Amino acid sequence: MAFAVDLLGRKAKVEDCPSLVSEEKYKANYEKLSEMIGPVGDVTETGLIVHEDKCIGCGNCVVACPVNVANDPLGAGSGKAPSSEKVIFKVEDGVVKARNVQECRRFGENKILCVACIDTCPTKAIEFV
Amino acid sequence: MPLFLFLNVGDDLSEYYVCTGCALLCDDIEVETEDNKLTRVHAACLKGVARMKACSDPMECRVDGEKADIDSAIAKAAAILKNAKNPLIFGHGNSSSQAQKVAIGLARKTGAYIDDTSSFCQGPIVEAIVQDEFKTCTLDDIRHKADVIIFWGADPSNSHPRHLSRYSYFPRGKERQRGWEEDRTAISIDVRKSDTASICKDHRFYQIPMGEDAQFMEALLSALSGKVPKTSFDFDKKRILELANVLKKAKFGVICVGLGLVYSLEELEPLFKLMEKLNEVSNFHIMPMVGQYNMRGFNQNLFAETGYINRLKFNAETGETEHGAKYSVVEALRNRSVDAALVIGSDPLSSLPLSVARYLAEIPLITIDPCQSLTATRSTVTIPCALGGVESGGTAVRMDGVEIELKKIVETDNLSDEEILTRITEAI
Numbered sequence: 311m312a313f314a315v316d317l318l319g320r321k322a323k324v325e326d327c328p329s330l331v332s333e334e335k336y337k338a339n340y341e342k343l344s345e346m347i348g349p350v351g352d353v354t355e356t357g358l359i360v361h362e363d364k365c366i367g368c369g370n371c372v373v374a375c376p377v378n379v380a381n382d383p384l385g386a387g388s389g390k391a392p393s394s395e396k397v398i399f400k401v402e403d404g405v406v407k408a409r410n411v412q413e414c415r416r417f418g419e420n421k422i423l424c425v426a427c428i429d430t431c432p433t434k435a436i437e438f439v
Numbered sequence: 440m441p442l443f444l445f446l447n448v449g450d451d452l453s454e455y456y457v458c459t460g461c462a463l464l465c466d467d468i469e470v471e472t473e474d475n476k477l478t479r480v481h482a483a484c485l486k487g488v489a490r491m492k493a494c495s496d497p498m499e500c501r502v503d504g505e506k507a508d509i510d511s512a513i514a515k516a517a518a519i520l521k522n523a524k525n526p527l528i529f530g531h532g533n534s535s536s537q538a539q540k541v542a543i544g545l546a547r548k549t550g551a552y553i554d555d556t557s558s559f560c561q562g563p564i565v566e567a568i569v570q571d572e573f574k575t576c577t578l579d580d581i582r583h584k585a586d587v588i589i590f591w592g593a594d595p596s597n598s599h600p601r602h603l604s605r606y607s608y609f610p611r612g613k614e615r616q617r618g619w620e621e622d623r624t625a626i627s628i629d630v631r632k633s634d635t636a637s638i639c640k641d642h643r644f645y646q647i648p649m650g651e652d653a654q655f656m657e658a659l660l661s662a663l664s665g666k667v668p669k670t671s672f673d674f675d676k677k678r679i680l681e682l683a684n685v686l687k688k689a690k691f692g693v694i695c696v697g698l699g700l701v702y703s704l705e706e707l708e709p710l711f712k713l714m715e716k717l718n719e720v721s722n723f724h725i726m727p728m729v730g731q732y733n734m735r736g737f738n739q740n741l742f743a744e745t746g747y748i749n750r751l752k753f754n755a756e757t758g759e760t761e762h763g764a765k766y767s768v769v770e771a772l773r774n775r776s777v778d779a780a781l782v783i784g785s786d787p788l789s790s791l792p793l794s795v796a797r798y799l800a801e802i803p804l805i806t807i808d809p810c811q812s813l814t815a816t817r818s819t820v821t822i823p824c825a826l827g828g829v830e831s832g833g834t835a836v837r838m839d840g841v842e843i844e845l846k847k848i849v850e851t852d853n854l855s856d857e858e859i860l861t862r863i864t865e866a867i
Contacts, residue, residue: 367483367485370638389610401483401484404487432637
């Protein structure tokens with residue numbers, strides 16, 4: 311159970327369990343688990359994934375993100391292009407890029423379940439895992 | 440007259456450029472270039488980036504299907520227009536205001552029909568706005584003041600991707616400091632649950648049957664007058680009354696009119712009545728969701744010269760104009776009343792019904808465009824031009840009537856559409 315929690319929290323990898331990797335009887339489970347956990351490999355520290363194939367670069371997440379508003383009130387918070395390096399989202403080549411994810415309200419000890427970027431995305435291109 | 444401001448974007452923010460992907464004309468775009476090409480575009484949406492990074496299939500300079508130099512192409516184009524009795528000059532929405540003015544002069548000189556895409560999209564709304572029949576505002580007013588925003592027959596999440604984030608819903612404004620969750624109410628009235636409707640959430644989405652917008656307006660009018668709203672499609676009366684209450688309490692309301700609403704209304708009277716009532720009980724404005732980046736510019740430029748925004752025919756000798764539905768691009772082609780056509784920055788063979796557009800392929804056709812298009816493949820003369828806002832500058836008018844300066848970002852060998860049209864005019 312502890313391993314499963316660490317796996318979901320991205321503190322451990324599937325390969326960290328020796329018996330899962332080496333024992334034949336767990337082969338099917340190992341393959342299935344690798345397949346399930348695979349997409350999580352690209353996520354940021356907060357569990358944030360941007361599906362770039364779905365994103366249209368509307369910038370709703372950039373402007374709605376409370377951290378962007380606080381860190382860049384006259385740029386991203388006012389609907390304009392971000393003017394601060396501390397923003398979490400920025401649109402480049404028509405697709406949103408996540409950065410500074412340690413600033414996200416879902417990160418750290420006092421994390422909260424903020425869904426501003428997910429709620430405002432018209433194409434469901436952002437999700438947390 | 441419409442509100443007409445001038446924003447000189449480039450003066451103090453020399454690193455910012457304007458995106459010409461749609462009529463929002465976002466003026467906060469930063470670019471990275473290498474070898475005279477845009478390698479990265481910052482802040483623009485996918486639609487804007489697709490336009491700004493130039494076309495994947497550039498148009499070639501051709502006369503009668505053979506590669507030609509620009510001088511012979513211009514000479515041939517001039518000869519076609521000179522020999523035509525009733526030429527058509529169409530497009531304009533993707534040209535700078537300067538090119539549009541030259542095109543209007545060319546139409547006057549050749550006695551041409553002149554029309555643009557507003558003829559079959561936002562024309563009636565823009566016409567009413569330039570004639571001061573609708574109360575309107577700027578996009579900046581919406582950002583700073585709007586608390587109730589109605590997207591009626593409009594889906595800006597697809598047509599104008601940055602509309603909600605830059606102006607209408609998500610940004611903090613001077614009088615909207617607490618953010619979209621508390622300070623703004625976005626409402627979608629549409630025939631389907633669009634991407635924009637999903638952002639407005641279910642309780643602010645009013646799904647109505649196709650073509651019943653006028654009836655829904657009547658019902659809303661009743662609710663605003665304290666009567667029981669009735670519809671033949673049995674829309675929940677409580678929901679209409681609830682909507683009326685939200686509209687009554689608005690301090691600064693906006694109806695963003697999309698093509699869905701324009702196509703649904705046989706005449707604008709129901710919308711005039713609704714706006715009149717809304718402004719009795721509250722404070723509402725109209726914003727046309729103009730598509731092409733300078734369609735409104737063409738409408739305003741033609742209006743300033745002739746008193747009409749589109750659907751015109753000039754008399755070459757007297758310079759007088761005739762106006763009406765029969766001078767629209769659709770009717771002119773349907774009735775086969777034109778004998779040559781010049782298309783600038785548009786692809787009517789793709790956008791018009793084939794039964795109407797097919798005639799274009801039967802007459803001498805000239806296309807001026809940076810990119811290859813279906814219309815170009817059937818043209819007698821094709822003249823590639825510089826991409827507006829990227830390879831050539833000028834000015835354009837945003838969907839709200841604010842004039843924006845476009846700056847050249849990279850160099851090109853192609854002439855701008857303004858230069859090409861000037862040279863054709865001179866050759867005639």
